Amino acid sequence: MSHPQNPIPHCPAALAAMLRVVPLAPLSLSLTVFSRRIAQNNPGLVQRLGEYDRTGFVLDPTDLPIVMCLNPNGGLPKVTLCRQPSKGAARISGPLAALLGLVHGAFDGDALFFSRDLVVEGDTGAALALRNAIDDAELNLAQEATALSGPFARPVQQLIAFAERQTGLCLNRPEDSVIW
Amino acid sequence: MDLTIGPNQFFWAADRWSEFYDDLAQAPANRVVIGELVCSKRLPFYQDRIPEAVSRLLEAGKEVALTSLALVTLKRERKLTTELAEMGVTVEINDLTVLAYLPEGCAFWVGPLVNVYNEGTLRWLAARGAKRVCLPPELPLESVATLVRAAEDLGVAIEVWGHGRLPLAISGRCYHARLHGRTKDNCQFACEEDADGLDVLTRDGKPFMATNGVQTLSDSYACTDYQIETLRSAGVSALRLSPHSNGFTRLCTLYRQRIDHNLAPGDLAHEILSTNPGTRLSDGFLTGEFGAEWSGTKPQ
Amino acid sequence: MVMEIVCPAGTPAALRAAVKAGAHTVYCGFNDETNARNFPGLNFSRSEMRDGVAFAHDHGAKVLVAINTFPRAGDEVIWHHAISDADACGANAVILADPGLLDHASRNHPRLRRHLSVQAAAANADIINFYAKTFDVKRVVLPRVLSVPEIAAINAETTVETEVFVFGGLCVMAEGRCSLSSYATGLSPNMNGVCSPASHVDYAEDQGALDARLGGYLIHRVEKGQPAPYPTLCKGCFSAGDKTGHLFEDPVSLNAERLIPQLHKAGVTALKIEGRQRSKSYVAQVVRNFRAAVDALEAGRPLPEGMLARLSEGQAMTTGAYKKTWR
Numbered sequence: 001m002s003h004p005q006n007p008i009p010h011c012p013a014a015l016a017a018m019l020r021v022v023p024l025a026p027l028s029l030s031l032t033v034f035s036r037r038i039a040q041n042n043p044g045l046v047q048r049l050g051e052y053d054r055t056g057f058v059l060d061p062t063d064l065p066i067v068m069c070l071n072p073n074g075g076l077p078k079v080t081l082c083r084q085p086s087k088g089a090a091r092i093s094g095p096l097a098a099l100l101g102l103v104h105g106a107f108d109g110d111a112l113f114f115s116r117d118l119v120v121e122g123d124t125g126a127a128l129a130l131r132n133a134i135d136d137a138e139l140n141l142a143q144e145a146t147a148l149s150g151p152f153a154r155p156v157q158q159l160i161a162f163a164e165r166q167t168g169l170c171l172n173r174p175e176d177s178v179i180w
Numbered sequence: 181m182d183l184t185i186g187p188n189q190f191f192w193a194a195d196r197w198s199e200f201y202d203d204l205a206q207a208p209a210n211r212v213v214i215g216e217l218v219c220s221k222r223l224p225f226y227q228d229r230i231p232e233a234v235s236r237l238l239e240a241g242k243e244v245a246l247t248s249l250a251l252v253t254l255k256r257e258r259k260l261t262t263e264l265a266e267m268g269v270t271v272e273i274n275d276l277t278v279l280a281y282l283p284e285g286c287a288f289w290v291g292p293l294v295n296v297y298n299e300g301t302l303r304w305l306a307a308r309g310a311k312r313v314c315l316p317p318e319l320p321l322e323s324v325a326t327l328v329r330a331a332e333d334l335g336v337a338i339e340v341w342g343h344g345r346l347p348l349a350i351s352g353r354c355y356h357a358r359l360h361g362r363t364k365d366n367c368q369f370a371c372e373e374d375a376d377g378l379d380v381l382t383r384d385g386k387p388f389m390a391t392n393g394v395q396t397l398s399d400s401y402a403c404t405d406y407q408i409e410t411l412r413s414a415g416v417s418a419l420r421l422s423p424h425s426n427g428f429t430r431l432c433t434l435y436r437q438r439i440d441h442n443l444a445p446g447d448l449a450h451e452i453l454s455t456n457p458g459t460r461l462s463d464g465f466l467t468g469e470f471g472a473e474w475s476g477t478k479p480q
Numbered sequence: 481m482v483m484e485i486v487c488p489a490g491t492p493a494a495l496r497a498a499v500k501a502g503a504h505t506v507y508c509g510f511n512d513e514t515n516a517r518n519f520p521g522l523n524f525s526r527s528e529m530r531d532g533v534a535f536a537h538d539h540g541a542k543v544l545v546a547i548n549t550f551p552r553a554g555d556e557v558i559w560h561h562a563i564s565d566a567d568a569c570g571a572n573a574v575i576l577a578d579p580g581l582l583d584h585a586s587r588n589h590p591r592l593r594r595h596l597s598v599q600a601a602a603a604n605a606d607i608i609n610f611y612a613k614t615f616d617v618k619r620v621v622l623p624r625v626l627s628v629p630e631i632a633a634i635n636a637e638t639t640v641e642t643e644v645f646v647f648g649g650l651c652v653m654a655e656g657r658c659s660l661s662s663y664a665t666g667l668s669p670n671m672n673g674v675c676s677p678a679s680h681v682d683y684a685e686d687q688g689a690l691d692a693r694l695g696g697y698l699i700h701r702v703e704k705g706q707p708a709p710y711p712t713l714c715k716g717c718f719s720a721g722d723k724t725g726h727l728f729e730d731p732v733s734l735n736a737e738r739l740i741p742q743l744h745k746a747g748v749t750a751l752k753i754e755g756r757q758r759s760k761s762y763v764a765q766v767v768r769n770f771r772a773a774v775d776a777l778e779a780g781r782p783l784p785e786g787m788l789a790r791l792s793e794g795q796a797m798t799t800g801a802y803k804k805t806w807r
Contacts, residue, residue, distance in 0.1 A: 048491075049520075127678075252603065254630075279607075378720050380718045
């Protein structure tokens with residue numbers, strides 16, 4: 001839980017540096033496959049998006065030199081990583097740790113937003129729907145990544161392992177005792 | 181379709197109050213709801229003027245009802261409300277609390293601050309004795325039409341908010357007092373300074389609302405100039421005009437002329453705006469996307 | 481009797497988190513306009529409700545279904561179905577505000593317990609007793625316009641259980657009696673189950689400041705690094721006369737944690753936490769705090785220190801109308 005005495009970690013320069021040089025196209029493809037797996041395993045997630053299930057979301061980890069464009073595409077999501085600022089109906093920006101913590105239920109979205117650790121622009125309704133859908137889905141990105149197989153598995157797993165090693169970011173669903 | 185004058189929402193000095201109802205006796209309105217709607221603390225200042233105003237209006241041939249408070253909380257307010265139910269004059273309920281005191285089957289009117297959104301509630305109120313219902317101002321035209329149809333079978337007349345600043349909210353907190361750095365109990369009647377409410381603007385200067393003690397009103401004056409034909413053909417029985425401090429009897433006359441086809445659509449609004457430059461009108465609750473919208477700014 | 485903690489759940493995951501965190505009772509709604517938190521991505525499908533109720537019952541908790549908007553003329557059947565579905569799902573009670581709907585429920589579902597929603601703004605003992613007599617309402621959620629002594633006075637005059645808000649967003653207007661939101665956006669709590677809807681919110685950064693607009697009206701402008709409250713109409717910064725400020729209410733949220741012993745003494749049955757729109761982590765933490773507080777009270781121990789500030793809007797707290805000077 002996000003107490004003032006427990007600040008949101010900042011993503012270290014090493015990960016940011018790596019993302020400045022790696023080719024983004026294969027990584028985008030891997031993340032697309034990864035997100036489709038998540039959507040398939042959690043049908044409630046896309047259902048919960050309702051009218052926003054084809055909205056373009058821009059997720060902007062402000063401590064990384066990339067942004068992630070996510071289109072749920074009615075259950076067959078598509079992810080594109082870009083180094084340039086990108087357009088989307090709704091944009092959520094904040095430190096990577098805050099974004100991931102939100103996914104894993106380690107942080108409360110409203111609290112992060114009130115403290116301006118997260119900033120929402122564009123279609124606030126869409127951002128809210130995504131937040132609520134993810135909150136209900138109880139995702140575990142690391143677990144989902146480990147279960148991935150095939151040619152797309154390695155880049156995602158490597159990225160997650162690297163990020164976790166380097167940063168102490170919240171990539172697993174913390175046990176109750178850790179959160180509160 | 182005829183005209184009902186709603187209860188004065190504001191706090192006026194007793195003489196001004198009496199003068200207003202003297203003038204109103206001559207206005208082309210069919211009925212008048214009188215009394216204190218917003219704040220029980222105001223009532224002692226003009227309470228003794230009410231009987232005289234009521235008899236004058238009755239003599240002028242108007243139907244008269246006494247309004248209840250919009251929010252009954254304190255012991256004193258409950259007592260006031262009990263007395264209201266026992267006065268023998270028709271009561272307009274603006275808080276359901278009155279029903280706890282009215283004998284079952286006793287005829288009453290229902291004001292716009294009671295939530296009548298659907299046929300079920302209308303039926304229930306009719307069964308308890310409601311004869312006339314002014315619908316909540318936020319209802320869209322489709323709901324009005326549906327409720328009028330239901331009301332016909334129940335023998336209930338339906339009114340629609342026709343003109344005046346819209347009552348948007350009521351609170352336990354007094355915003356006039358808060359603005360003057362006082363609490364409600366020590367308000368020193370700050371609301372008396374603003375005869376039509378105090379304008380509230382956004383920080384970039386856009387007029388938005390008006391405060392009136394514990395009540396919050398719209399900045400714009402609702403105006404049904406462009407809906408009169410539709411409301412009439414839907415079967416609405418009366419338009420409710422809400423008292424304001426300037427030129428109110430003339431306003432009643434203008435609405436009467438508009439209903440009688442002596443003014444064309446748009447002319448009523450034009451008249452209002454030319455005598456009150458700077459006034460903003462709205463009819464968005466009935467026909468727009470949102471309440472503050474105004475048909476007059478769209479191509480007709 | 482230990483005071484009942486009534487906790488919000490916007491999603492099945494939040495319901496489970498609340499129950500596990502010690503909520504005695506969870507309230508939630510169907511994913512449509514029948515409930516007053518009709519927000520994107522929130523609420524329960526029929527099957528989720530059935531599963532949620534079963535989960536709560538297995539863990540000894542109760543579920544209340546909020547059907548607390550005012551049915552639209554011509555479409556009442558949507559609300560009637562919500563009541564019969566809540567009944568079929570095994571809900572312990574429905575929370576209603578509309579007299580027509582209360583009438584319907586008492587005739588057609590007499591055995592389904594009825595609570596009076598805060599949206600009915602029943603602010604005195606006479607109207608509460610009237611609802612009890614007319615619709616057999618067993619509990620009333622008191623509007624947030626009453627002080628603690630007034631709540632005590634109400635409890636002295638009624639046998640209807642009272643439930644009061646102790647934490648979360650704070651309406652400054654009498655609930656169910658406010659159309660500020662539809663005036664600015666066309667969507668209202670009474671008709672659509674939303675207030676200051678996210679669909680009409682626009683945030684824009686301008687030279688380090690953040691402007692929050694609702695339906696085109698500027699509600700807040702905060703400087704860089706300042707807390708950014710959601711642009712709820714009645715918490716906005718406006719000008720009137722020669723004054724500029726939070727005319728209606730500061731962007732604070734209610735925290736009546738310290739008043740629990742007084743509320744208990746005032747005869748309150750249940751403590752309600754606002755926030756079906758908040759995340760499950762929020763819900764769980766708040767429930768833990770309040771459960772610990774009522775358990776401490778029951779055991780005669782001092783209340784544990786509160787830790788909830790960071791979760792609140794604008795990160796400032798108020799005890800609201802419970803203290804009379806708020807008015």
